[in-house]
Amino acid sequence: MDYEKFFSDSIADLKSEGRYRIFCDLERKAGEFPRALNHRPNGEVHEITVWCSNDYMGMGQNEHTLSAMHEAIDKCGAGAGGTRNISGTNHYHVLLEQELADLHGKESALIFNSGWMANMTALSTLGAMIPGCVIVSDSHNHNSMIEGIRHSRAEKKIFKHNDVEDLDRFLSQYDVDTPKLVAFESVYSMDGDIAPIKEICDVADKHNAMTFLDEVHAVGMYGPRGGGVAERDGLMDRITIVQGTLAKAFGVVGGYIAGSDAMCDFIRSNGSGFIFSSSIPPGVAAAAKASIKHLKEHNELRERHQERAATLKRRLTEVGIPVMPSVSHIVPVLVGDAVLCKQASDDLLLKHDIYVQPINYPTVARGTERLRFTPTPLHTDEHMDHLVTSIREVWNRLGLKEAA
Numbered sequence: 001m002d003y004e005k006f007f008s009d010s011i012a013d014l015k016s017e018g019r020y021r022i023f024c025d026l027e028r029k030a031g032e033f034p035r036a037l038n039h040r041p042n043g044e045v046h047e048i049t050v051w052c053s054n055d056y057m058g059m060g061q062n063e064h065t066l067s068a069m070h071e072a073i074d075k076c077g078a079g080a081g082g083t084r085n086i087s088g089t090n091h092y093h094v095l096l097e098q099e100l101a102d103l104h105g106k107e108s109a110l111i112f113n114s115g116w117m118a119n120m121t122a123l124s125t126l127g128a129m130i131p132g133c134v135i136v137s138d139s140h141n142h143n144s145m146i147e148g149i150r151h152s153r154a155e156k157k158i159f160k161h162n163d164v165e166d167l168d169r170f171l172s173q174y175d176v177d178t179p180k181l182v183a184f185e186s187v188y189s190m191d192g193d194i195a196p197i198k199e200i201c202d203v204a205d206k207h208n209a210m211t212f213l214d215e216v217h218a219v220g221m222y223g224p225r226g227g228g229v230a231e232r233d234g235l236m237d238r239i240t241i242v243q244g245t246l247a248k249a250f251g252v253v254g255g256y257i258a259g260s261d262a263m264c265d266f267i268r269s270n271g272s273g274f275i276f277s278s279s280i281p282p283g284v285a286a287a288a289k290a291s292i293k294h295l296k297e298h299n300e301l302r303e304r305h306q307e308r309a310a311t312l313k314r315r316l317t318e319v320g321i322p323v324m325p326s327v328s329h330i331v332p333v334l335v336g337d338a339v340l341c342k343q344a345s346d347d348l349l350l351k352h353d354i355y356v357q358p359i360n361y362p363t364v365a366r367g368t369e370r371l372r373f374t375p376t377p378l379h380t381d382e383h384m385d386h387l388v389t390s391i392r393e394v395w396n397r398l399g400l401k402e403a404a
């Protein structure tokens with residue numbers, strides 16, 4: 001086999017289908033978020049405004065996050081020095097797990113190297129080790145849940161997105177004694193819609209099923225202390241396993257689950273993605289803990305975040321830009337064509353120094369290609385003025401779809 005030809009042919013296919021990803025080379029500037037430097041292929045460096053970061057609250061540059069990281073590095077050094085079992089449990093890991101358990105009102109929490117690994121490991125371990133377990137999964141679930149479920153080899157059913165009746169229909173096919181797990185998200189990050197958590201928990205309870213809730217796009221941002229949508233809606237005790245990330249609103253990196261002592265101990269003792277991977281650096285754990293604590297105590301940041309999102313939706317709609325319906329902090333704008341979506345993004349970057357990544361198939365369905373804006377508490381009215389004027393110009397230049 002001509003291996004090199006195989007690789008390059010495969011890449012050529014991606015390019016011809018408009019699915020080839022080009023990374024935007026950024027140099028973040030601590031303390032100036034959402035401003036950053038953009039290194040361009042021609043060697044130029046431009047100062048730009050980032051409009052699509054998942055550092056939703058700007059905590060990646062918050063002074064408390066940074067000073068906690070500096071302090072832990074000075075005290076403990078760079079790496080953790082091992083897997084959790086073999087010399088890699090640092091005191092900062094223990095403190096972070098306590099902070100997370102408290103955030104979600106659970107007995108225990110368990111840290112992973114990423115949110116992706118938390119989902120993958122927890123779901124694959126539960127599905128593989130609970131005898132006869134059936135996993136019922138929302139059709140819009142994230143890749144990390146899909147991979148975890150697939151890897152578990154458990155029987156899998158996919159219910160229509162946010163459709164409680166469809167979920168009920170699937171769960172009704174099984175005896176009440178059959179072990180079942182319902183896997184879903186709170187905020188879905190591409191459309192910005194939110195699951196009917198209470199109704200899903202009611203149906204799960206009726207059929208004696210466990211609930212597994214990915215709150216990756218909600219932790220730090222919803223609920224009076226940032227515990228997520230389940231906290232906002234007073235439903236934390238209805239969730240068997242909550243999963244989250246330290247890399248989005250908390251601004252650092254890493255993932256976790258929280259739940260009962262026995263459940264966390266079970267994953268700790270059996271989950272290969274937890275056992276066989278070196279733990280996150282102490283500095284990262286310290287920074288994440290400081291960030292979580294800061295957001296617990298600063299609900300005004302969440303209020304400002306929601307206000308910024310509502311204001312951006314309103315201002316774009318006022319000038320005829322087709323904002324897709326969203327009940328969260330996510331502001332998706334419909335383009336509806338892969339090539340035009342990429343062009344709009346390129347135009348905003350190259351002509352207006354505004355960075356928003358195009359979102360194309362397979363991340364979203366064909367025909368729903370979009371630009372996904374994520375305003376943060378640090379995006380000012382001036383940043384918004386510039387965005388609204390620029391996007392209007394791009395829409396005119398490319399003749400893109402107007403709001404209905």
Ligand SMILES: *Cc1c(COP(=O)(O)O)cnc(C)c1O
Pocket residue numbers: 114115116117119142144185189214216217245246247254255
């Ligand atoms: C980003 C994401 C993850 C993975 O989290 P990381 O910490 O980035 O690995 C899991 N679930 C959802 C819904 C996500 O969007």
